[in-house]
Amino acid sequence: xxxxxxxxxxxxxxxxxxxxxxxxxxxxxxxxxxxxxxxxxxxxxxxxxxxxxxxxxxxxxxxxxxxxxxxxxxxxxxxxxxxxxxxxxxxxxxxxxxxxxxxxxxxxxxxxxxxxxxxxxxxxxxxxxxxxxxxxxxxxxxxxxxxxxxxxxxxxxxxxxxxxxxxxxxxxxxxxxxxxxxxxxxxxxxxxxxxxxxxxxxxxxxxxxxxxxxxxxxxxxxxxxxxxxxxxxxxxxxxxxxxxxxxxxxxxxxxxxxxxxxxxxxxxxxxxxxxxxxxxxxxxxxxxxxxxxxxxxxxxxxxxxxxxxxxxxxxxxxxxxxxxxxxxxxxxxxxxxxxxxxxxxxxxxxxxxxxxxxxx
Amino acid sequence: xxxxxxxxxxxxxxxxxxxxxxxxxxxxxxxxxxxxxxxxxxxxxxxxxxxxxxxxxxxxxxxxxxxxxxxxxxxxxxxxxxxxxxxxxxxxxxxxxxxxxxxxxxxxxxxxxxxxxxxxxxxxxxxxxxxxxxxxxxxxxxxxxxxxxxxxxxxxxx
Numbered sequence: 336x337x338x339x340x341x342x343x344x345x346x347x348x349x350x351x352x353x354x355x356x357x358x359x360x361x362x363x364x365x366x367x368x369x370x371x372x373x374x375x376x377x378x379x380x381x382x383x384x385x386x387x388x389x390x391x392x393x394x395x396x397x398x399x400x401x402x403x404x405x406x407x408x409x410x411x412x413x414x415x416x417x418x419x420x421x422x423x424x425x426x427x428x429x430x431x432x433x434x435x436x437x438x439x440x441x442x443x444x445x446x447x448x449x450x451x452x453x454x455x456x457x458x459x460x461x462x463x464x465x466x467x468x469x470x471x472x473x474x475x476x477x478x479x480x481x482x483x484x485x486x487x488x489x490x491x492x493x494x495x496x497x498x499x500x501x502x503x504x505x506x507x508x509x510x511x512x513x514x515x516x517x518x519x520x521x522x523x524x525x526x527x528x529x530x531x532x533x534x535x536x537x538x539x540x541x542x543x544x545x546x547x548x549x550x551x552x553x554x555x556x557x558x559x560x561x562x563x564x565x566x567x568x569x570x571x572x573x574x575x576x577x578x579x580x581x582x583x584x585x586x587x588x589x590x591x592x593x594x595x596x597x598x599x600x601x602x603x604x605x606x607x608x609x610x611x612x613x614x615x616x617x618x619x620x621x622x623x624x625x626x627x628x629x630x631x632x633x634x635x636x637x638x639x640x641x642x643x644x645x646x647x648x649x650x651x652x653x654x655x656x657x658x659x660x661x662x663x664x665x666x667x668x669x670x671x672x673x674x675x676x677x678x679x680x681x682x683x684x685x686x687x688x689x690x691x692x693x694x695x
Numbered sequence: 696x697x698x699x700x701x702x703x704x705x706x707x708x709x710x711x712x713x714x715x716x717x718x719x720x721x722x723x724x725x726x727x728x729x730x731x732x733x734x735x736x737x738x739x740x741x742x743x744x745x746x747x748x749x750x751x752x753x754x755x756x757x758x759x760x761x762x763x764x765x766x767x768x769x770x771x772x773x774x775x776x777x778x779x780x781x782x783x784x785x786x787x788x789x790x791x792x793x794x795x796x797x798x799x800x801x802x803x804x805x806x807x808x809x810x811x812x813x814x815x816x817x818x819x820x821x822x823x824x825x826x827x828x829x830x831x832x833x834x835x836x837x838x839x840x841x842x843x844x845x846x847x848x849x850x851x852x853x
Contacts, residue, residue, distance in 0.1 A: 354764040644766045
């Protein structure tokens with residue numbers, strides 16, 4: 336057990352090592368307890384407009400019961416948190432944010448909500464906000480996840496493609512199920528009312544599903560090229576630098592009125608000063624904080640933000656930020672690990688091909 | 696000469712007394728070899744053989760189990776002169792990198808080249824086949840200042 340975002344959480348379960356656990360999710364299925372994450376509900380007539388002010392996403396264009404990765408930006412366009420926003424209707428959204436940013440996010444939501452509701456923009460109806468404290472959130476991930484879950488429900492999961500969600504009857508419970516996750520595999524994130532969490536977790540953790548801890552969660556997400564807030568994203572980083580320009584709605588790039596728009600537009604127009612890249616490092620794995628240099632003793636170009644020896648690839652993978660111009664794939668750079676320079680080759684992400692269910 | 700393993704199981708007091716003897720030539724047939732096992736704060740073990748003045752460096756079982764599956768080991772170059780406390784390499788699991796420090800001063804005489812191909816030996820056999828390197832020790836007094844097994848146990852529990 337380790338402290339994580341104010342919770343005590345398991346790095347691994349029982350005597351299943353983090354690497355075996357990682358492979359099990361890639362080959363079969365694993366269940367992650369992510370109930371520490373913050374589940375928010377926003378309701379009210381002007382909710383879409385409010386969330387389009389809080390994020391740069393095109394939420395009015397999002398189909399009901401669809402999700403998108405998004406970012407909450409500060410006034411400068413730096414990332415306060417990354418989040419998954421699910422639209423249920425124009426006036427109802429389900430928003431999941433990071434546990435490690437709980438305090439900052441909740442303070443920001445409260446301040447912005449008060450500002451919104453006191454303004455003319457809320458004339459058509461105020462926005463109400465509820466935090467689903469005590470609710471469970473379980474992520475069932477891996478190529479065997481769909482078959483496992485299908486055996487527990489009459490709902491045809493083939494219709495629930497990547498990025499979609501639905502209320503699904505599971506063994507007598509009616510649960511919000513979102514197809515997606517943080518591993519690059521097919522999978523589901525299942526939200527559970529407080530009184531049902533233990534029973535549902537038991538139903539979802541029978542063979543071949545294995546309970547999977549934080550250790551494997553980190554190595555799986557990094558292979559999938561996904562960011563971990565605090566490592567790869569922070570308030571000094573814009574979504575354009577982070578390679579998350581795709582989360583900014585195309586219709587909102589020119590004149591969308593979202594918080595932080597000015598900073599984001601500057602990076603969109605002039606190009607960002609640095610960019611997030613993936614790399615494969617020879618010899619030793621480069622970790623968070625390792626410095627990146629131009630070849631042959633050149634200048635420092637940036638820093639590694641996450642790095643591991645990849646269990647799937649057997650190579651050292653890393654992501655980090657480099658000066659613009661040095662970010663093209665195939666570029667050879669050097670990374671300092673324990674005072675020795677190691678060769679690093681920029682590689683497109685994801686490192687391991689994603690296997691989402693996008694329909695037949 | 697007794698097999699080292701058997702000597703390891705002797706009471707610590709004997710080993711301790713042995714380690715306090717001044718270093719130097721000890722070639723007579725009646726002088727016993729004493730093998731001493733000592734631990735560092737950083738979870739290295741050094742097994743010191745006073746007849747050869749060599750110390751074999753390992754990580755402890757406690758260290759390997761908290762690191763998890765070891766996937767890469769970086770070792771010093773043979774012939775390197777090291778001072779006690781110098782960083783001489785690292786052990787990497789998927790989770791984290793853990794630096795290895797020289798438990799004693801001396802010259803690295805040999806490294807376990809098997810670990811390049813089989814880093815998992817550190818998990819399977821941390822205090823035997825998963826040895827890291829052998830150091831020709833300068834000053835046997837440095838060994839004495841390290842923790843014995845009982846003190847190390849307390850250190851792990853604290």
